[in-house]
Amino acid sequence: MEKPLILVTNDDGITAPGLRMLISIMKKIGDVVVVAPDSPQSGMGHAITLDTALFSKKMKIDLDQDAIDEYSCSGTPADCVKLALQEILPKKPDICVSGINHGSNSSINVIYSGTMSAAVEAGIEGIPAIGFSLCDYSWNADFSQAQGFIHTIVSEALENGIPKGTVLNVNIPKLTKEELRGIKICRQAKANWKEKFDKRTNPMGKDYYWLTGEFELLDKGEDTDEWALANGYISVVPTQFDLTAHHVIQELNTWDF
Template sequence: MGKPLILVTNDDGITAPGLRMLVSIMKKIGDVVVVAPDSPQSGMGHAITLNSTLYAEKLKIDSESEGILEYSCSGTPADCVKLALRELLKKKPNICVSGINHGSNSSINVIYSGTMSAAIEAGIEGIPAIGFSLCDYKWEADFSQAQDFIFTIVAQALQNGIPKGIVLNVNIPKLEKNNLKGIKICRQAKANWKEKFDKRISPMGKDYYWLTGEFELLDKGEDTDEWALANDYISVVPTHFDLTAHHVIQELNTWEL
């Protein structure tokens, strides 16, 4: 049957250590093509480029680039997947993996995540897709402890398939490998951010703002991604991009519209 074709992308940029680790893992599974942003795009969500041109440059970043195609894209994570599927790839990939993100994309963070939006864009196109994130925001984060788990998840996804309309959101706690208890299939925890802005004044006398805030967990369930991460498990949340609240349709049909 030949090796599977794997599209690798992210939102931290093509030189990010998390992506380089993901590339090295995927090379053990199949043929790899990388299309990733040329600069960090964290928090971009599902933004796409409409009012400016996009560029894609073929390049080699490091020794992991040997034998694979890599493109640096000027756009967002969603742009990277769109461009890969429409222009850069000769055939449809068997799977798209996004990450490994520097920082958590659990719970409500999935809404803002460029990592997950890239995976979702692939899912919209009918391609099995997984977003991987490590709960460590440091650029020097150690991604190696989770590589065997990532290999297993991707291999199982290729073997068993991912249901249409579903994308997997995988989050990995910041732990040494021997302290990881395993993998939990979870639901997304209910949580939000208690946000505020740090207001400052520039040397030119203009007001400017830094977004800050605290994460507020509103969910006590033991079947959530946040519980899994807090208890030393890798969380896997099946996420769908049909945003319809199907259970409310009947109620809304009672309105006098």
């Protein structure tokens, strides 16, 4: 049987260890093409490049015998997916996987995530898509413990399909393989960041700012991604990109416009 065509991307850049791990897992499932940013693009959300040119370069990073096609892109994660679909891939991919991100994209973090925005961009085009993140921001993070789980999730998505208008947001706790308790299907926890800016002054007397903050979990539910991660489970949240608050439409229709 013909192998599935898998588009692999991320937001940490084409050389990121998490991406290299995801590529190695996907090569066991299908034919892989990589289109990823040429530099880190964390926190870019769904930004796209409009006022500057995009550049792409074919790369040779994995030099093993079954080397795959890899392309760097000067734009954002969403740009990478757009460019892959329109210019690089020979046909529509069977699935798009994004990650493995260095750091959590659970709860409210999904709004800011370049990793998930790449998956959402694929989803908008009708392609099954999954974003993977590990709750460890270290560049040298150990991704090996989740290999089997990632393989299973992608295989199940290919076999069963992902409902239209939905992408999967998968977060993996920073645990050993023995400590991981399995997979939980969850909802996004209600949480936010209590942010502030650290104001400083440079040697030239100009003020500058560093964004800082603390994560606030406002949700005590045991069916959330944050609960799953805190209790040793990989969280899988079906995420939709239709942002309409459907439950509010009826109320708004009572307003006197």
